[in-house]
Amino acid sequence: MRKRPIELAGNAQIVADHITVAYSREPVIVDVDLVVEAGDFLGIVGPSGSGKSTLMKALLGTVTPRSGSVTRARGVTVGFVPQVEQIDWNFPVTVAECVAMARATGLRFPWITKAERVEIASVLERLGLHGLGNRHIRELSGGQQQRVFLARALFTGAKVVFLDEPTSGLDVRTRHEVLHLLGDLNDEGVTVVLTTHDLNGIATHLPSLVCLNKVVIGAGAPEDVLVPDVLEATYGSPMQILEHGGMRVVVDAGPDGTVIPFQRRSGAVGGATR
């Protein structure tokens, strides 16, 4: 089902209205309501299998809800940055070809035009990829690869950019670079929606979150959502919130709410000594 572009109230760009999505008999997400507004920087968090990617695909329009509807406001264009694990890194495309392919609708020249070369150079520079247009996508670092696909999304003129686990597999420093870059884009007016399972590395830094586990458990600012009750309902195990330097840190907790350090099970053998 393609989303119907219509006029939406207020700043709403995409509205999911009571959507239930299923690939087989068992639904993956149930009765989800979500409004993406212009300027949002929204994180969808939840455990593996909670339906984060499915909700994103429903918002993008690549998955049809079994019931409910997804509506996109007129004139709202979207871009999508997939998980790096889904990308065929041996596919023969240079960075410039990868970015240019995004302008694929309407009648266009097969080759990259002179004007497009200028635009591509500009978007690559904006994302810190200056001079890498002729490199193969595999030859870049993890953070650069992520930024190439962000450049591809922006090259379409997307007003809303969706990112599926954008920091998966990245080291701490690169993760921060990507997060700051997304923050800058958001400041420039791009609406950003991402999924993540990384509570401390990503979710605590975002201005608004949706906690999902088949259904929406909680939605709002981190201080409202990253609380023990919501997290336990989302992840199925008790969690505690620690404050450290003004930052919220989520840690596992015991049934009584105390923080539990990792311990080996008794009898487990570590190393090769006997």
Add this chain to the structure above:
Amino acid sequence: MNWSDLSAPYAFEFFRNGVYVATMAGALCGLVGCYVVLRNMSYIGHGLSHSIFGGYAAAGLIGVNLFLGAGVWGVATALAIGGIVRRRPIGSDAAIGVVTTASFALGIALVQRYGSPGRSADSLLFGNVLGVRASDVWLVAGVSLMAVLFIAFAYRPLLFTTFDDEVANATGVRTTLIDTLLMIVLAATVLATMNVMGVTLIAATLVVPAVVARMLTDSFSKMLAIATVIGAISGFGGMNLSYHHDLPSGSTIVLVGTGFFVLAYLGGGSLRRRAGTVAHAH
């Protein structure tokens, strides 16, 4: 061997027609084969040619134009494969295996039961470049033109869909339409070149130039160009070699392509490293 020896076969119309068709068919298969290889559907050329053999036999049996019948059958088979892959949780290799072998089996059964409807089954199975008629030249030229126009007009959506169909779909590309049109072009390519290469060798002409080109470049546009040129050279060179060394033309065309593969395998890595060094030096 001097120039007059080399040019001697061009005195014969059948040879000229054969060279025209083999060169165009090689280029066409090289071009279309890039999409086949990059979609991990290398087996589809083999499967579609077998399937079209079934359509050829069925068309003869029910008394419709053989080319038209085989063409419709090939397109229907290609669309069925594409549809199954999109809607069912099975891989493209399995879908190709099921649909095309069933069609081939039907063709064999019909030929065995009712006899071959037109050209001999052997020439369809193994190719007969030297039996190429003027109409075959025009057919391959027409399909080549259609393929080039399709790829030129749909270059970006085709590339986007081949690289990442889910993101392409999310961005507004009509991926189902693009897939369907590619399957039609692929079926037409196999049908037009089947007389030249034969059912059993057509897969190689689709796959080998594209694989060689992939080994030589990391750029998609360059891959298309290189595969097209290698396909054309394989067709042209293979035809001439087959005449002078009294070899089967289809096999020789494939062996020339395989020679390119061996050269690319042995030297491609160092070529690319050198190209990379030059590029990085700027």
